[in-house]
Amino acid sequence: MAYATKYGATAEIAEKIGQVLRQAGLRTDVLPTDPVSDLSPYKAVVLSSAVYIGRWRKEAATFLKANEKALAERPVWLFSSGPTGEGEPVELTKGWRFPKTQASHLTQKEKSQ
């Protein structure tokens, strides 16, 4: 279980899924994406990321690219953590107040509105 989180919700979901997998008898590590680099001990991978402004966290994308070969050789399950559901993320998050660190994800057009 590799997760990319900003405020911890995705980590909590990953921990919960990890618990269930352990109860099912599977040896499971639950780790943030950064320290997980060598996938050779793992038979399968669950990768998760929080969604911010319609995008996965950068470290999740980096993890995917860095481990492309190893991931292609094992079963992989992906999930996203974000509550807005179906629709255009920019529309759905209209009126939300974004932290400065997230503002760089907005397009120039959105910034000028």
Ligand SMILES: Cc1cc2nc3c(=O)[nH]c(=O)nc-3n(C[C@H](O)[C@H](O)[C@H](O)COP(=O)(O)O)c2cc1C
């Ligand atoms: C600035 C900001 C932007 C967000 N953008 C989206 C989004 O585009 N789609 C979505 O489903 N959720 C969005 N969310 C909700 C988060 O993805 C959700 O709360 C997630 O569970 C947070 O995970 P984390 O605590 O692991 O970082 C946004 C939240 C914030 C604060």
